[in-house]
Amino acid sequence: xxxxxxxxxxxxxxxxxxxxxxxxxxxxxxxxxxxxxxxxxxxxxxxxxxxxxxxxxxxxxxxxxxxxxxxxxxxxxxxxxxxxxxxxxxxxxxxxxxxxxxxxxxxxxxxxxxxxxxxxxxxxxxxxxxxxxxxxxxxxxxxxxxxxxxxxxxxxxxxxxxxxxxxxxxxxxxxxxxxxxxxxxxxxxxxxxxxxxxxxxxxxxxxxxxxxxxxxxxxxxxxxxxxxxxxxxxxxxxxxxxxxxxxxxxxxxxxxxxxxxxxxxxxxxxxxxxxxxxx
Amino acid sequence: xxxxxxxxxxxxxxxxxxxxxxxxxxxxxxxxxxxxxxxxxxxxxxxxxxxxxxxxxxxxxxxxxxxxxxxxxxxxxxxxxxxxxxxxxxxxxxxxxxxxxxxxxxxxxxxxxxxxxxxxxxxxxxxxxxxxxxxxxxxxxxxxxxxxxxxxxxxxxxxxxxxxxxxxxxxxxxxxxxxxxxxxxxxxxxxxxxxxxxxxxxxxxxxxxxxxxxxxxxxxxxxxxxxxxxxxxxxxxxxxxxxxxxxxxxxxxxxxxxxxxxxxxxxxxxxxxxxxxxxxxxxxxxxxxxxxxxxxxxxxxxxxxxxxxxxxxxxxxxxxxxxxxxxxxxxxxxxxxxxxxxxxxxxxxxxxxxxxxx
Numbered sequence: 001x002x003x004x005x006x007x008x009x010x011x012x013x014x015x016x017x018x019x020x021x022x023x024x025x026x027x028x029x030x031x032x033x034x035x036x037x038x039x040x041x042x043x044x045x046x047x048x049x050x051x052x053x054x055x056x057x058x059x060x061x062x063x064x065x066x067x068x069x070x071x072x073x074x075x076x077x078x079x080x081x082x083x084x085x086x087x088x089x090x091x092x093x094x095x096x097x098x099x100x101x102x103x104x105x106x107x108x109x110x111x112x113x114x115x116x117x118x119x120x121x122x123x124x125x126x127x128x129x130x131x132x133x134x135x136x137x138x139x140x141x142x143x144x145x146x147x148x149x150x151x152x153x154x155x156x157x158x159x160x161x162x163x164x165x166x167x168x169x170x171x172x173x174x175x176x177x178x179x180x181x182x183x184x185x186x187x188x189x190x191x192x193x194x195x196x197x198x199x200x201x202x203x204x205x206x207x208x209x210x211x212x213x214x215x216x217x218x219x220x221x222x223x224x225x226x227x228x229x230x231x232x233x234x235x236x237x238x239x240x241x242x243x244x245x246x247x248x249x250x251x252x253x254x255x256x257x258x259x260x261x262x263x264x265x266x267x268x269x270x271x272x273x274x275x276x277x278x279x
Numbered sequence: 280x281x282x283x284x285x286x287x288x289x290x291x292x293x294x295x296x297x298x299x300x301x302x303x304x305x306x307x308x309x310x311x312x313x314x315x316x317x318x319x320x321x322x323x324x325x326x327x328x329x330x331x332x333x334x335x336x337x338x339x340x341x342x343x344x345x346x347x348x349x350x351x352x353x354x355x356x357x358x359x360x361x362x363x364x365x366x367x368x369x370x371x372x373x374x375x376x377x378x379x380x381x382x383x384x385x386x387x388x389x390x391x392x393x394x395x396x397x398x399x400x401x402x403x404x405x406x407x408x409x410x411x412x413x414x415x416x417x418x419x420x421x422x423x424x425x426x427x428x429x430x431x432x433x434x435x436x437x438x439x440x441x442x443x444x445x446x447x448x449x450x451x452x453x454x455x456x457x458x459x460x461x462x463x464x465x466x467x468x469x470x471x472x473x474x475x476x477x478x479x480x481x482x483x484x485x486x487x488x489x490x491x492x493x494x495x496x497x498x499x500x501x502x503x504x505x506x507x508x509x510x511x512x513x514x515x516x517x518x519x520x521x522x523x524x525x526x527x528x529x530x531x532x533x534x535x536x537x538x539x540x541x542x543x544x545x546x547x548x549x550x551x552x553x554x555x556x557x558x559x560x561x562x563x564x565x566x567x568x569x570x571x572x573x574x575x576x577x578x579x580x581x582x583x584x585x586x587x588x589x590x591x592x593x594x595x596x597x598x599x600x601x602x603x604x605x606x607x608x609x610x611x612x613x614x615x616x617x618x619x620x621x622x623x624x625x626x627x628x629x630x631x632x633x634x635x636x637x
Contacts, residue, residue: 168362168364170362170364171366171367173331173351173358173360173364174365174366174425175366176330176350177329177351177352177357177358178352178377178378178381179352179381179382180352181350184381189366193368
């Protein structure tokens with residue numbers, strides 16, 4: 001605060017920069033909402049106005065009750081939650097092992113995991129399609145969960161590893177001196193301190209799976225198994241794009257992500273481990 | 280309460296030997312301090328006793344029972360970590376009672392033990408706080424409370440005071456000494472601070488480069504260091520080491536003067552002479568003449584950093600306040616009864632007649 005008081009110009013500059021960034025980042029979201037509540041006949045006539053002259057919730061009503069949107073939504077929720085849970089569980093275990101143990105082949109495994117992240121998805125989409133097809137798992141939501149989980153594990157593992165690295169080893173050793181087995185130390189001491197890391201990983205994987213289009217498009221063709229991003233494309237027909245309904249669906253799709261982050265944000269609060277060691 | 284024995288204990292990381300042939304017999308109720316420069320293996324040794332680090336070879340016994348492969352939780356040893364390692368999500372009371380919680384002791388017993396420990400350590404008003412709301416000294420106390428709560432067979436301390444400021448360190452040192460008197464438990468304490476070692480220990484183990492240099496009482500180490508390393512490591516300010524030439528009746532200093540040591544024999548083998556700063560007197564006419572370089576007036580003592588012609592730098596500590604200014608020439612007399620002589624291998628020559636007889 002002392003700095004802000006002595007240099008008001010600098011403070012104003014900082015806030016101006018922040019405001020500029022926020023506007024830049026949030027404007028598309030605003031536009032999404034604006035088009036969603038603009039009556040169809042005004043979308044093109046009032047195209048660039050910041051606020052439409054009349055408002056409607058018709059688009060939302062149509063999306064919710066006259067399309068398969070709710071089914072897509074449910075499918076996406078199932079796939080995203082499944083992926084987030086499976087990935088986080090595996091990544092937490094792997095991250096803990098990378099952080100705490102030395103074992104043969106550790107460096108090779110880490111290198112291989114990094115390599116998997118190097119290829120553009122387009123390169124491997126055909127082989128993946130072949131594999132899934134020959135397993136007879138096309139048009140199944142489970143296949144999406146498996147594929148998403150496999151793709152997210154490396155990054156999620158590195159994320160979890162860095163969280164475990166941030167928890168002092170002394171804490172586990174102290175717990176073991178206090179009579180814990182390694183697993184008890186993990187459950188009673190390390191796990192509660194990893195909640196922010198688990199929250200961050202869950203959130204990251206959930207969002208990634210929620211908005212994934214490419215694999216869903218390739219592996220799902222039946223209407224009843226479509227996830228939300230694929231379903232969104234059904235608003236694009238041969239002759240027109242139903243902008244209003246598409247945007248309304250987009251707004252609705254933001255809700256789970258927002259709820260999810262509101263739910264986990266208290267675990268993301270930093271400084272939970274402060275006070276553990278030194279001062 | 281426990282007697283702890285280490286027999287030919289070795290620790291290797293791959294091909295690197297960090298501890299060699301450690302033989303140590305720790306009596307029940309003894310306060311042992313492991314001291315040495317950083318990297319000497321003292322913390323590793325402590326962690327091996329705790330069970331946090333496997334022992335490569337040799338035997339580790341508690342009360343005659345081999346403990347090499349026993350898990351830390353079954354060794355019944357408490358440890359205070361350098362970082363305190365308090366559980367950040369538990370309040371002070373739960374931190375202290377955690378070991379009893381794990382052992383599923385009855386909760387009323389746990390509550391009363393925690394209360395008792397909190398009283399002992401002056402933490403009664405803080406039991407509901409989280410570690411992050413405590414000062415460094417308070418955290419240190421909680422860490423000690425966690426150790427004493429369950430009445431273990433032995434206590435291990437890994438540089439517990441190194442994160443505290445100077446005045447708090449003295450206070451906590453006293454507290455640990457009191458704790459030892461009160462509990463009478465076997466304690467093993469690692470530090471690199473020789474003042475902590477000298478004030479707390481029944482016996483000090485000096486380690487360097489993975490070897491035990493000497494084991495003995497604080498006075499033993501101060502008065503009869505086994506070698507040059509111990510001589511220079513124990514005692515503050517550091518002992519002066521002067522190259523000499525051994526003669527049959529004493530030693531010849533580099534400036535040609537002969538220091539007669541008629542009460543010693545075997546002086547012929549000496550290549551270096553050690554003399555503590557407090558064992559050199561400032562006199563009118565002495566064996567040596569030095570020019571004061573820096574003078575530190577500490578009130579109770581005066582430290583003189585001198586340049587002695589033909590010998591090099593020498594440090595002298597005089598009791599009280601003496602009126603010497605930088606640049607002054609002063610006469611010096613070496614107290615011949617407090618001279619230490621070292622052979623070519625750096626080991627102390629045992630040339631006192633009474634030592635030879637013993």
